[in-house]
Amino acid sequence: MKSNKPTIFAAAKCHVPLVLTILPWVLTLIISKVNDSSKSPLQAWILLVLVALTWGTSFFLIKKSLITFSVTEVAAGRLFLASLFFIPIMVASRRQIPVDRYPYLLISSLTGFVIPAFLFALAGTKLNSSLSGMLNSLSPLFTLVIGVLFFAQPRRPVQIIGILLGLLGSSFLIFSKGAGALNIANPYAFLILLATVLYGININTISRHLSHLPSLAMTSWTFAFTGPISFVILFFTDFFPKITLAENFQPSLILLALGLVGSGLASVLFNRIVQLASGLFAASVTYLIPIVAISWGIFDGERISFQQYLGMGIILTGIYLVNRRERLSIAKS
Numbered sequence: 001m002k003s004n005k006p007t008i009f010a011a012a013k014c015h016v017p018l019v020l021t022i023l024p025w026v027l028t029l030i031i032s033k034v035n036d037s038s039k040s041p042l043q044a045w046i047l048l049v050l051v052a053l054t055w056g057t058s059f060f061l062i063k064k065s066l067i068t069f070s071v072t073e074v075a076a077g078r079l080f081l082a083s084l085f086f087i088p089i090m091v092a093s094r095r096q097i098p099v100d101r102y103p104y105l106l107i108s109s110l111t112g113f114v115i116p117a118f119l120f121a122l123a124g125t126k127l128n129s130s131l132s133g134m135l136n137s138l139s140p141l142f143t144l145v146i147g148v149l150f151f152a153q154p155r156r157p158v159q160i161i162g163i164l165l166g167l168l169g170s171s172f173l174i175f176s177k178g179a180g181a182l183n184i185a186n187p188y189a190f191l192i193l194l195a196t197v198l199y200g201i202n203i204n205t206i207s208r209h210l211s212h213l214p215s216l217a218m219t220s221w222t223f224a225f226t227g228p229i230s231f232v233i234l235f236f237t238d239f240f241p242k243i244t245l246a247e248n249f250q251p252s253l254i255l256l257a258l259g260l261v262g263s264g265l266a267s268v269l270f271n272r273i274v275q276l277a278s279g280l281f282a283a284s285v286t287y288l289i290p291i292v293a294i295s296w297g298i299f300d301g302e303r304i305s306f307q308q309y310l311g312m313g314i315i316l317t318g319i320y321l322v323n324r325r326e327r328l329s330i331a332k333s
Contacts, residue, residue, distance in 0.1 A: 044276040047269045052285045054266040056292020059120075059129035059136075060300065061254050061262070066124055068251035073239040074124075074258075075117040076230040081259030083227025086220040093217035104209040105218070109225035112202030113263060116195040123195075126188040130304055133293020134312045135192035139285075141166040141318060142200035151204045162321030165314055172311025206274050215272040223264070290316075 065074050097105070123132060141163050147153030210218050234240065243252045270285070290312055294304065 044273055047273050047276070048285050049288065051266050051269050051273065052288030053292055054262055054269075055136075055285070056133060056289040057296060058258060058262040059124070059132045059293045060296035061258050062121060062124045062132075063129045063300075065251050065254045065258065066121065068248055069239070069242060069255065070237065071118070071121045071125060072233060073237050073242065074255065075121040076233040076237075077239050077243070077255050078259035078263050079113055079117055079223075079226050080230035080234055081256055082264035083223040083230065085260050085264050086223045086227075089216060089220040090224050093214065093220055096214055096217040097221045101210060101213065104205055105222050106225050107205050108202050108210065109222045109229075111198040111205070112267070113222070113226045114229055116198050117263070119191040119195040119198075123188045123191040127192070128297055129300070130290075130294045130297030131189070131308065132192055133290045133297075134308065134315070135189060136196060136293075137290050137312070137315050138166055138193065138196045139199045139203075142197045143203045144200075146197070146200040147204050147207075151208055153204075158321050162318040165318030165321065167318075169311045169314030169316075169318060172307055172314060203274065206271060210271075211275050215275055216268050219264070219268045219271050222267075 062074060069077060120132065144153070144159055145163060206218075242248055243255070273285070294312075297304065
C-alpha cells in the first residue's frame with residue numbers, strides 16, 4: 001500500500017504556518033481588552049513575541065503565494081485584503097484621528113506598508129525566506145540612524161559600533177555563496193535593505209507624530225490610504241479573477257492570512273509596542289523574526305551556509321549594542 005506520509009508532510013508545510021500566523025490574531029482579541037492608556041512592560045514583551053512569530057512566518061507565506069500570484073498581486077493583494085478588514089474600524093474611529101495627522105498617516109502607509117510590500121515580494125522571487133528574514137533584522141539599525149539624522153534622537157558611541165557591526169553582518173549575507181543566496185552582481189538583497197530603511201522612517205514617524213493615538217484607530221486609518229492605492233494597482237492585474245478560482249483556494253487563503261494577520265493585525269500590535277515602549281524597542285522584534293524565518297526555511301528544505309549564520313550573528317550583536325540601554329530601561333520599568 002502506498003504511503004501517504006509525503007502528502008501529509010506537504011500539507012503541513014502550508015497549513016502549519018497558517019495556523020501559527022492566525023494564532024496571534026486570536027491572542028490579540030484577549031490583549032486588546034487592555035486599555036490603550038495602560039503601559040505594561042510585560043505586555044510589550046508578549047506583543048513583541050507575537051509580532052515576531054507572525055512576521056517571521058510571513059516570509060515563508062510570501063514565498064508560497066508567489067507560486068500562483070505575481071509580485072504585484074502579492075504585494076497589493078495582501079494590503080487590499082487588510083484594508084477591507086479595517087473598514088468598520090475606520091468608520092467607528094473616524095473622530096479619534098485629527099485631520100492634521102493625515103499627512104503622517106500617509107507617510108506611514110507608504111513607508112511602512114505599500115513600498116516595502118512590493119520590495120519584499122520582488123525580493124522573494126530570488127531570495128529564500130531565511131535570507132530575507134536575516135536581512136530584515138537590520139531595521140533597528142536604520143531606525144536609530146534615521147532617528148539621529150532627522151528626528152534629533154541622541155546617540156552613543158556604542159550604538160555607532162553596533163551600526164557598523166550590523167552593516168558588516170549584512171555584507172556577509174548579501175555576498176554569501178550559499179544556496180538561494182546572492183553574489184555581488186545580484187541586487188535583490190538590496191531591496192530588503194531599502195525596505196528596512198523605509199521601516200526606520202515609519203517607526204520614527206509613528207514614535208514622534210502618531211504614538212498618542214489609539215493603536216487600533218491609527219492602524220485602521222493608515223490603511224485608509226493603503227487600501228485605495230492597492231485597489232488601483234490590482235485593477236490592472238488578474239488578481240480578482242485568480243482569487244475567485246476554486247483551484248487557487250490554498251494560495252488565496254495564504255494571501256488572506258498575509259493581509260489580515262501579517263499586514264493588518266500584526267501592525268496593530270506593533271504600533272501598540274511603540275506606544276508601550278519606544279520605536280527602537282519595537283524594532284528589536286527583528287531579534288526574533290530571523291529565528292522564525294530560518295526555522296521555516298529549514299523546514300521547507302532551504303540550505304543555509306555557515307557564512308550566512310556568521311553574518312546573522314554579527315547583525316544580532318550590532319542590534320544588541322544599538323538597543324541595549326532601551327532594553328534595560330524596559331526591564332527596570
